[in-house]
Every structure is written in structure tokens, then in C-alpha cells.
Amino acid sequence: MENEALFKLSYGLYVTGVKTENGFGGSCVDSIAQISHGDPPRVAFGSMNQNFTTESIRKSGEFTLSVLGQDVDPLVIANFGFQSARDPAVSKWNNVNNTLMDGIPVLDGAIAQIKLSVEEIILYDTHTLFLAAVKSAKFGESDAKPLLYSEYLAGWKDKVFAAFGQYKKDRADQT
């Protein structure tokens, strides 16, 4: 099988938001697809089994999506994608401007903000698939074009790593 053929599938980049046992958590994700245009519209989300986000969505049954645009600060991707909110010292949402959408945070600077309610859960070997109904959706502050996962892989990765290195250094300097 030519596994790399799968890189020809297209994805955007998103931040999930979820209530956790110690506040709020979330992750940076690409594996999101709208799978129905019905009423309500429905979305599928593939979340890695070991992520704190996965177990938190399982417990609460709801989550948000913030759709990232081309103008996103690279640190936002690192903040949500390179560290786990399982560590109580990590407060991802304290590092970004956010607003509660039906009680769960979304990024102010997103291009769209969506609140979802989980209807079905399928456990696979590496990922948990959440099938969820859209409860509300609105535009965020940014009207930039969506950031694609392929663009992250091709041109953004280095600046995201650099931003995370600086963030860790700043935190170490403060202690």
C-alpha cells in the first residue's frame, strides 16, 4: 500500500475545547470532517486515545472547535498541540484570548467557532471517533483564509517549534 497517498486528503487545522476535571482543556487537531448537512449538521472528530482531550470529551459529551486561519499565532498551535492538559501545571486556555460558547472556551481570533454535542463514540486501535451534532456556530474575529494541515506540514512546523521553544524558555526563566 502507498501510505503516502493518504497525504493527498485535505484537512484544516482546529483547536478543540473541552471541560475537564480541573478546568478546561483542548488540543490542536486536523482530523475533522463535516459528514452531514442535515438539521443539525454533523461532524466527525478523530481524537488520539491517550489524549486528555479524548477522556474529557468521553466524560462530558461535548466540545468546541475553533477554526484556525492563516493569521494564527504559531504559539497557539504549539500551546494546544505540543503539551497535555493532563499536567495540572498546563493551563492552555490561560495563554490565549478566549470566550465561553455555551460554557466551553473558543478562541476569539478563530475564523469560526462551533459547539458540538457527542452522539456516538467508536473506539479504534489508535483513535476514538466522536460523531457529534452541531449545537451552535458563529464567525470569530478573523476573516483570514483557513489554515490547511498541508500548509502546516510544508511551511509552519518550524515556526511552531520555535515558538514553543521560546515559550518553554520564558517559563523556565520565570521560575
Ligand SMILES: Cc1cc2nc3c(=O)[nH]c(=O)nc-3n(C[C@H](O)[C@H](O)[C@H](O)COP(=O)(O)O)c2cc1C
Ligand atoms: C498540527 C497538529 C495536528 C494534530 N492533529 C491531531 C488530531 O487530528 N487528533 C488528535 O487527537 N491529536 C492531534 N494532534 C496532537 C494533539 O494536539 C496533542 O497530542 C495534544 O498535546 C493533546 O493534548 P491533551 O492531552 O491535553 O488532549 C495534533 C497536533 C498538531 C501539532
